[in-house]
Amino acid sequence: MRPARRRFDSVQLAARAAWTLGGNDNGTMITAAPRLYPHMWSWDTAFISIGLAHLNVDRAVRELETLFAAQWRDGMLPHIVFSEDGGYFPGPQRWGAAELNADAPDSPRTSGICQPPVHAIALRRIVDIGGGSPAVDRLLTDGWPKLYRWHEWLVRHRDPHGTGLLAITHGWESGMDNSPRWDLPYAAVIPGPDLPPYERLDRRVAAAAERPSDAEYDRYLWLVEQMRKVRYDADQVVRTSSFLVGDVFVTALFALASEVLATLGEQSGQPSWRIRQLRGWARRSRVAVASAYDPATGLARDYDLRAGTWLSTATLAGFAPLLCGGLPAADENRMLATILGPDWAGHPDLFAAIPPSVSPNDPAFRAREYWRGPVWPVIAWLFGWAFEHHGWTAEAARLRTECLRLVEDGTFGEYYHPLTGEPLGSQQQSWTATVALDWLHPA
Ligand code: 9WN
Numbered sequence: 001m002r003p004a005r006r007r008f009d010s011v012q013l014a015a016r017a018a019w020t021l022g023g024n025d026n027g028t029m030i031t032a033a034p035r036l037y038p039h040m041w042s043w044d045t046a047f048i049s050i051g052l053a054h055l056n057v058d059r060a061v062r063e064l065e066t067l068f069a070a071q072w073r074d075g076m077l078p079h080i081v082f083s084e085d086g087g088y089f090p091g092p093q094r095w096g097a098a099e100l101n102a103d104a105p106d107s108p109r110t111s112g113i114c115q116p117p118v119h120a121i122a123l124r125r126i127v128d129i130g131g132g133s134p135a136v137d138r139l140l141t142d143g144w145p146k147l148y149r150w151h152e153w154l155v156r157h158r159d160p161h162g163t164g165l166l167a168i169t170h171g172w173e174s175g176m177d178n179s180p181r182w183d184l185p186y187a188a189v190i191p192g193p194d195l196p197p198y199e200r201l202d203r204r205v206a207a208a209a210e211r212p213s214d215a216e217y218d219r220y221l222w223l224v225e226q227m228r229k230v231r232y233d234a235d236q237v238v239r240t241s242s243f244l245v246g247d248v249f250v251t252a253l254f255a256l257a258s259e260v261l262a263t264l265g266e267q268s269g270q271p272s273w274r275i276r277q278l279r280g281w282a283r284r285s286r287v288a289v290a291s292a293y294d295p296a297t298g299l300a301r302d303y304d305l306r307a308g309t310w311l312s313t314a315t316l317a318g319f320a321p322l323l324c325g326g327l328p329a330a331d332e333n334r335m336l337a338t339i340l341g342p343d344w345a346g347h348p349d350l351f352a353a354i355p356p357s358v359s360p361n362d363p364a365f366r367a368r369e370y371w372r373g374p375v376w377p378v379i380a381w382l383f384g385w386a387f388e389h390h391g392w393t394a395e396a397a398r399l400r401t402e403c404l405r406l407v408e409d410g411t412f413g414e415y416y417h418p419l420t421g422e423p424l425g426s427q428q429q430s431w432t433a434t435v436a437l438d439w440l441h442p443a
Helices: 010-024 042-055 057-068 119-130 134-157 180-187 214-229 234-240 248-267 272-291 329-340 377-389 393-407 430-440
Strands: 302-304 309-311
Touching: 010 042, 010 393, 010 430, 042 057, 042 119, 042 430, 057 119, 057 134, 119 134, 119 248, 119 377, 134 234, 134 248, 134 272, 180 302, 180 309, 214 234, 248 272, 248 302, 248 377, 377 393, 377 430, 393 430
Parallel strands: none
Antiparallel strands: 302 309
């Protein structure tokens, strides 16, 4: 029999979250998780810095600065900044980014792809929490132009059709690695016989049933191989990768983050032409997200740029328009009702009323399998923040209460079983601890 779920009160929970972050601090960075992910991940760090701002705003700023120090010379923020510790595959040698591409820093070592652009949202939250402190002022002055360059890189290299729909070249770039969203595009990725052998390290520390399969990993590694062949040249990767998908969720985050970055730029005296440009990018990407809306399902779709087809697989990412706005009011209201309704957050069997990565009513739903069904607290945080931002305060407050109910066991699981609330994947995951801290300090 499974032991009863523990329940910590808010003071204890905040203390455990702080202790978790302290434990994941390796001296130069707060790693994503102690065993499975002993390095810095780009979008994890954005969320980590938000939670840190409640504990020590200087440290929150420093964390983002550590990530920015690894920014490629062309503007890309890499998906992993490697620490000196080993223990993750693919590590810096397998990526070989610095050896192959002059824009990649030699130190620290990084991967050769990126992750969703949520960093401006983190900056907004840090300013809201710790504004006025010298460290935050420094971040606004020095970090803002770095974020601007990051957004500019995405527009320059990841909008192949000039429509505002941003493309990803690897499922890892979506942050939702093995989501069923990617099953069709991955089916067309055929690993070649020259895929160098490798040994997975993730399954030494996490249950195999909760991680992607070997067949999925072969494809992930094959895409890395393809990128190595073109030395991570951003445009050549887009031309040659056998996986190229217009990601509606990344695009919505980009639209939202560009708008947020523009406003922060106004408040901190950044050049007005850059602010106008950011708002233009936000507008175009918002339109792209709205154009991906499918009235038949009431959800937004990704677009497989290799096959030239829409991808209608229903996942939580289909609610992307709720993040950035842009839908006609009737469609938006319908979408809000759907995410809160019985197929998603309002499903009667859920442990807490939080939308899982795949609806429990979907035949593809797998309650324990990574991005194929579990609840991911950070994604819930994003929806909660966006709801608040759009003035849906009652919905945001409800989501926050439910999220705290999920994480009050204090394990800070990477993801959770949506029906039982069991923590899954890695434990003491930094970004789960930090979103918990933010939910505990809502102001
Ligand atoms: C690959 C670190 C990262 C998250 C991703 C999540 C998972 C890595 C992995 O862990 O991805 O980047 O090895 O599974 O999918 O969103 O940033 O927490």
